[in-house]
Amino acid sequence: MLEKTLTAFVTVLAGVGAALALFWILNKVSELLPAKYEERLKPWFYILPAYAAIAIFVLYPAVQTVIYSFKTKVGFPAEDWVGLKNYQDLLGSDAFRGTLLNTLLWIAFVPAAVVVLGLLVAVLADRLATRGENAVKTLIFMPMAISMVGAAVVWGLVYDYRPPGRPQVGLLNGILDGFGAGPVAWLQENTLHFNSFLLMVMLLWMNVGFAMVLLSAAVKGVPTETLEAARIDGANERSVYFSVVLPQIKGTIVTVFITVLIGVMKVFDIVFVMTNGNFDTNIIGNEFYLQFFNNNNQGAAAAIAVMLMLAVIPIMIYQVRNFRAEEAAR
Amino acid sequence: MRITRRTRRTAVATLAASTLALTAAACGGDGGSGGDDGGPVTIWMSLDQTVVDGIQKQLDVKAEEAGIEVEIERVDGIDKLIKTKIQAGDTPDIALLPQPGVVASVVELGAAFPIDDVVDTAALEESMVPGALEAGTVDDELYGLLVSMNVKSLIFYPKKAFEKAGYEAPETLDDLTALADQIKSDGGTPWCLTMESGDATGWVATDWMEDLVARYGGVDAYNDWVTHDIPFDDPAVQEAGAYFEDVALTEGNVLGGAKAITATPFTEAAKPMFDAEGPSCWMLKQGSFFVGPDFLPEEVYANLDEELGVMGFPAAESGGENPVVGGGDLAVLMSESEDAKKAMELLSETDIGNEAAPVSSFISPHTDFDTSLYPNETTRDIASVAYESTAFLFDGSDSMPAEVGAGSFWKEMTAWLNGDQDIDEALTNIESSWPSS
Numbered sequence: 001m002l003e004k005t006l007t008a009f010v011t012v013l014a015g016v017g018a019a020l021a022l023f024w025i026l027n028k029v030s031e032l033l034p035a036k037y038e039e040r041l042k043p044w045f046y047i048l049p050a051y052a053a054i055a056i057f058v059l060y061p062a063v064q065t066v067i068y069s070f071k072t073k074v075g076f077p078a079e080d081w082v083g084l085k086n087y088q089d090l091l092g093s094d095a096f097r098g099t100l101l102n103t104l105l106w107i108a109f110v111p112a113a114v115v116v117l118g119l120l121v122a123v124l125a126d127r128l129a130t131r132g133e134n135a136v137k138t139l140i141f142m143p144m145a146i147s148m149v150g151a152a153v154v155w156g157l158v159y160d161y162r163p164p165g166r167p168q169v170g171l172l173n174g175i176l177d178g179f180g181a182g183p184v185a186w187l188q189e190n191t192l193h194f195n196s197f198l199l200m201v202m203l204l205w206m207n208v209g210f211a212m213v214l215l216s217a218a219v220k221g222v223p224t225e226t227l228e229a230a231r232i233d234g235a236n237e238r239s240v241y242f243s244v245v246l247p248q249i250k251g252t253i254v255t256v257f258i259t260v261l262i263g264v265m266k267v268f269d270i271v272f273v274m275t276n277g278n279f280d281t282n283i284i285g286n287e288f289y290l291q292f293f294n295n296n297n298q299g300a301a302a303a304i305a306v307m308l309m310l311a312v313i314p315i316m317i318y319q320v321r322n323f324r325a326e327e328a329a330r
Numbered sequence: 331m332r333i334t335r336r337t338r339r340t341a342v343a344t345l346a347a348s349t350l351a352l353t354a355a356a357c358g359g360d361g362g363s364g365g366d367d368g369g370p371v372t373i374w375m376s377l378d379q380t381v382v383d384g385i386q387k388q389l390d391v392k393a394e395e396a397g398i399e400v401e402i403e404r405v406d407g408i409d410k411l412i413k414t415k416i417q418a419g420d421t422p423d424i425a426l427l428p429q430p431g432v433v434a435s436v437v438e439l440g441a442a443f444p445i446d447d448v449v450d451t452a453a454l455e456e457s458m459v460p461g462a463l464e465a466g467t468v469d470d471e472l473y474g475l476l477v478s479m480n481v482k483s484l485i486f487y488p489k490k491a492f493e494k495a496g497y498e499a500p501e502t503l504d505d506l507t508a509l510a511d512q513i514k515s516d517g518g519t520p521w522c523l524t525m526e527s528g529d530a531t532g533w534v535a536t537d538w539m540e541d542l543v544a545r546y547g548g549v550d551a552y553n554d555w556v557t558h559d560i561p562f563d564d565p566a567v568q569e570a571g572a573y574f575e576d577v578a579l580t581e582g583n584v585l586g587g588a589k590a591i592t593a594t595p596f597t598e599a600a601k602p603m604f605d606a607e608g609p610s611c612w613m614l615k616q617g618s619f620f621v622g623p624d625f626l627p628e629e630v631y632a633n634l635d636e637e638l639g640v641m642g643f644p645a646a647e648s649g650g651e652n653p654v655v656g657g658g659d660l661a662v663l664m665s666e667s668e669d670a671k672k673a674m675e676l677l678s679e680t681d682i683g684n685e686a687a688p689v690s691s692f693i694s695p696h697t698d699f700d701t702s703l704y705p706n707e708t709t710r711d712i713a714s715v716a717y718e719s720t721a722f723l724f725d726g727s728d729s730m731p732a733e734v735g736a737g738s739f740w741k742e743m744t745a746w747l748n749g750d751q752d753i754d755e756a757l758t759n760i761e762s763s764w765p766s767s
Contacts, residue, residue, distance in 0.1 A: 163586020185593035295733035
């Protein structure tokens with residue numbers, strides 16, 4: 001125990017020490033330069049380690065992934081260049097196209113629903129007395145603190161199914177049973193992607209709290225003068241909300257929407273734990289995992305990652321622009 | 331498959347921990363590895379602790395007589411661990427590996443020694459369940475020695491009600507269909523078939539298929555099917571699929587109907603057989619691991635011999651080939667020291683399980699094992715299913731490439747049973763998912 005503590009202590013010291021030493025050396029190097037250049041170049045010297053870290057841990061793997069996506073069985077004796085075959089195979093398979101469709105459904109539904117529900121809670125809770133507001137917000141925020149896999153255990157109990165005539169353990173089927181209706185195999189029912197939507201509900205449950213906190217802060221930040229002015233001008237509550245409050249919190253709404261959107265594109269755990277993509281619920285996060293870890297098909301997995309990356313980039317660019325515009329407006 | 335799947339998953343979690351522990355042990359200087367160091371012979375296994383203790387106890391006695399010292403260490407997920415340990419050059423003298431595929435890859439890595447001259451193969455051929463030696467053979471040399479086994483080709487039934495209704499154990503697959511029809515005409519539901527298993531959903535169906543393929547195709551076709559020397563959707567497999575379809579999707583055959591198969595957890599399958607008002611379903615095909623407190627109602631587990639009946643999955647034809655599918659642990663010699671060879675010889679003796687059998691789920695692969703040592707009638711019945719079989723086959727999907735054996739085979743069978751495609755589509759899809767290299 002003592003040995004371990006000491007090791008940990010020394011490691012931390014060494015790490016911090018090395019960082020300090022690095023910056024000290026960079027500082028010294030910059031001081032060697034003529035005074036004119038020193039001032040100009042010092043910031044670059046200071047930011048260099050951070051850029052180096054990004055290059056090593058983000059850019060290099062990203063480039064590597066793109067390269068892998070043109071290969072098969074990376075790291076195995078069978079490793080070989082296959083050109084666009086990974087992409088062709090994926091996009092040519094019905095199963096993968098179904099997976100893409102499901103992912104699109106998630107993208108279309110979840111972020112919008114999170115924003116709408118989050119706003120609703122934020123605005124309604126805002127009308128409550130402080131204590132009530134806190135209680136409501138705490139409750140809604142709580143699922144945020146549960147891990148995705150933990151959530152899957154909770155929702156596994158909600159959607160649990162037992163054959164007709166057996167004691168129903170699941171919450172929903174228990175309720176149906178109470179009304180004398182037969183049990184429904186919730187997660188197996190894929191007409192109109194019903195089961196996919198049930199899985200999306202889980203993500204809503206976890207994310208609405210996050211949206212609520214940010215949006216609530218934004219709603220509270222709306223200057224009361226503007227609201228009063230609108231009311232004095234005779235606006236009813238609905239037009240106050242839509243014409244005065246919403247425009248003033250648009251920036252936050254966009255931020256929440258995009259954060260959730262990027263989260264949705266990467267979603268994996270919920271589907272993996274609940275169905276593993278069976279019953280027509282697969283999404284690309286799970287397909288990536290299966291290809292990489294289960295099938296040892298690193299090429300196809302990399303191709304999926306590249307497609308995901310390409311899809312995320314425009315959103316990231318939009319988000320960065322949006323952020324800059326906000327900063328500039330401030 | 332269920333068991334290995336679990337091990338696989340816990341392996342990931344415990345790999346780091348056990349690696350640390352083992353490294354520490356090796357650094358501690360107890361000479362755990364390498365063989366010729368004159369220390370005790372080390373054996374690694376991932377069996378249940380009770381089995382490990384039992385084997386150690388019996389081995390201690392035998393080792394003392396033989397003048398050697400043997401130390402068993404229980405490790406987690408040895409199928410993964412052994413490969414990292416081979417790379418690190420830190421191997422035990424003997425390792426018990428859970429699948430023939432793992433044995434083959436250890437041989438491929440050059441870490442195993444053939445044991446044809448170490449153990450008495452002629453006598454073992456005589457005493458072990460047929461097929462046991464073939465399972466441990468790589469490139470015509472014997473590397474893996476089956477030490478313990480489990481059986482999957484079993485049908486469990488509620489003994490009291492079954493006998494009261496006058497039903498009899500079927501001898502052929504046709505008899506089995508006839509029995510199911512009889513149960514239906516008596517107003518019952520013949521099959522308890524449930525297979526939801528989280529991210530591993532599908533293995534129950536692949537176990538069914540393996541048994542049926544072994545029956546319709548025979549041992550050779552089964553082995554060719556596993557190694558893909560015949561297409562996955564070979565006519566024998568289609569025949570197997572047709573039989574399974576008849577079992578699973580015929581109206582009134584399965585408790586809860588077709589939808590219930592994929593939706594109900596596999597752990598729940600046995601419970602309806604023991605309902606107070608009589609069995610809600612009558613037959614359950616599962617592996618020997620199902621005889622456990624997690625899967626059976628408490629009262630049943632407490633009175634196994636009176637409550638739970640077990641019979642072998644019937645043969646295709648009466649008097650014909652009657653293989654069983656199962657799993658087991660194969661001892662592999664990883665050191666050339668004389669002591670290790672001696673220990674290997676001791677492991678091949680029939681009475682090595684004498685202390686383990688009475689206190690655990692241990693089943694000996696030796697047909698001359700003293701069956702009175704098994705703790706109950708149920709275990710004796712399970713063992714005799716294997717002892718009377720014409721061949722012991724290892725779980726095929728474990729030996730298939732992971733994208734099939736733990737991928738498309740599970741998923742396509744699940745989609746078929748859920749009504750999203752027909753059996754032919756499922757088999758074709760699995761065939762096309764077989765990796766080309």
